[in-house]
Structure formats: C-alpha cells, structure tokens
Amino acid sequence: MQLYSYFRSSASFRVRIALELKGLAYDYLPVHLLKNEQLQAPFADLNPTHLIPLLKDGDLTVAQSLAIVEYLDETHPEPPLLPADPAGRARVRGLALDVACEIHPLNNLRVLRYLVKTLGVDDEAKNAWYRHWVEDGLAAVEAQLAGSPATGRFCHGDTPTLADIVLVPQIFNARRMDCRLDHVPTVKRIADHCMTLDAFAKAQPSACPDAQA
C-alpha cells in the first residue's frame, strides 16, 4: 500500500495511526501542502478533490480519511477499530464525526487561507477563529466522554478505536495553536494515554519522513 500524506495534516495522521495499529507496512509518499503540490501533477491527477490523505491499495484508490480507516478495518479486521455492537459502533463513529465534521473542517489550510486572503481577516482574528472551533468542539466531546460509563482508558472502552484515531491528531493541532485544554480533562487524559502506544507515537508528525527532510 501507498499513502499520500503530509506530516502536519491531521487527516493523514488519522490514517497513519490506523495503519500502525493494524501493523500494515506502507510506502510514505509526501505531498507538500504549503508548496501546493496537492494541486499539481502527479497528485492532482490521482485525486480530483486535491485532498490528502489518499491510500493506494493495488489498483484501488481510497480517499477521505474516515472512509480509509473503515476500509482498512473491513479488509484487515484485526485488531478491530470499531466495537462489535451497533450501539458501540454508533457511539465511536459519532465521536469521530464530532471532530471530523465539527472542528477540523473549519481549521484546515484552505479555509484559513480564505479567511485571510478573501475576507481580509487579520492574524489575531484568524487565530481566535481557530481556537473557538477547537475549544468549543472539544468541550462537546468532553461532555460525552466524561458523562459516559462506556468511556475507558480510551474513548470507548480499553482499546483504541476510530474515535481515538481522530481525536489525537486534533489535540496535536490544538497544542500547536495554543488552544485551551484545561476544560477537557478526559480528552487530555485519553490523548496522553494514546501517545504511550507505539502505533500513535510512530504515526505522529515529527516521525514522518517529510518532517525530517
């Protein structure tokens, strides 16, 4: 398998964690977002959405990080990244989507560029925007985690799932942008626990080939 990735892309980070948790070897193909390589050949020809990550598995191309993780879970079931019961699966997917749909899309590079270049937003207001969605969004995740007997050492029980895979990269972004985290102790506790696992540590931005280049 080949993964098109950028070390700081949190959506790519999700897929890297999943690949490590599954113990799957892959070729790391860097796409430099700040240099707009996602808009140029050869990558742009592969993915009309110009988004990373993108997974190649033989002739098959899979886009969108959550779809990639579900694909990996269906084609390589061990260890499972979703619970076995529909209620548990729904809870894990819901938590993952609370980050993937409510926080991350507001803070990715092209949105921040639009704020600055098209709307003329200054740096201070741009950073406040970033922090607002992260801090508010994580508070909503915290409320669900802290109040539920289903929460364990990880977001759902005592093994990592899709919810942890999506949460941890968001915490990396939050820390890089100096967001408040004192209001989300359960989120912090789980993210810190995840980082004690080899799979999460090996997948982190600073461990990527393009970070070290």
Add this chain to the structure above:
Amino acid sequence: MQLYSYFRSSASFRVRIALELKGLAYDYLPVHLLKNEQLQAPFADLNPTHLIPLLKDGDLTVAQSLAIVEYLDETHPEPPLLPADPAGRARVRGLALDVACEIHPLNNLRVLRYLVKTLGVDDEAKNAWYRHWVEDGLAAVEAQLAGSPATGRFCHGDTPTLADIVLVPQIFNARRMDCRLDHVPTVKRIADHCMTLDAFAKAQPSACPDAQA
C-alpha cells in the same frame, strides 16, 4: 424511534431519507434552530453537542447524521445503504464525506453567525463564502462521479446509497442559496433522479411538520 429534526437542517434531511428508504416509522420531534431550541432544555440535556439530528431508539441515543445512517443500516439491513464490497463501501463513504466534511460544515448556521457577528462580514461576503464552498466542493464530487464507471442512475450503481442521502440535501441548500450548478451536470442529474423516489420526496424540508406549522 424518535427523530429530533429541523426541517431546513440538511443533516436531519439525510436521516429522514434513510428512515424512509428503510420504511421505518418514527416520531418527528421538531427543534427550532433559529429560536435556539437546540441550546435549551429539554433538547440540550439529551445532546451535549447541541446538534441535530438526534435519533432515539428505545433507551439508546445516536448522534451525528452519518453515524445514525450507518446505525440504521446495521440494525435494519434491508434495503442496504452501502454496497457489499469494501471498495464500493469506501467509494460511497468517500463521496458522502466529501459533502459532509468539505462543504456542509463551512455553511451551517453557527458558522455563518460567527462570520457575521464576530468577524463583521457583510451579507454579500457571507453569501460569497457560502457559494464558494458549495460550488468548489460539488465540482470535486462531479469530477469523481463523471469519471467513474461505478456511477449509475445514482452515485454508486442503480440503487440509492449513503452518498445520495448526503448529496441531495446539499443540492437543496445550493438551490436555496442560488449557487451555480451548471458545472456539475452529473450531480444535478442524480439529485433530480433521487427526488423522483417517494423516500426522498417524503423526507424533503417542505414535507416536514415544522415547515407546515
């Protein structure tokens, strides 16, 4: 089952379509977003994220529209809303996420409110923002649909899937906001075909009890 919904919420619209496709009866519980009912009891006590839709199935509460649709598909498998093969499932989920993660989050009510109230964006710039993400995002969906032999009368083959369930409400929003659609003929053709089905027609905003009140 009970569905907390708002007639104009496109995330709620997705779940209404899925329930109709499955032939599942449900109680419609309106939550008026413009009156901020999502922030007040009783709804706010049920869902700490304050987001609709929310599905109640007995004692279980399921949040996030895509997680709800997957839950319904797992608990009521007929007719299936995802293909049987992992590659097809990945394609359908990827298309759904291209709308649910790349378009919709940028244009929901709370984001538009932040643009106006906190960033002082005027109406014209707000509408341009809205159209930008819709028109660009749908172009990326079009590129995938038009170029693929997997596309049929629907986004994936000749039966409706999660991809159509997410696409159609986005087209309703696009039309309401006068977005360009002439550059996405396959998207338009599929959305129009979906609306010839009873399940999609019954789920549309104008058919909801709170639209008719």
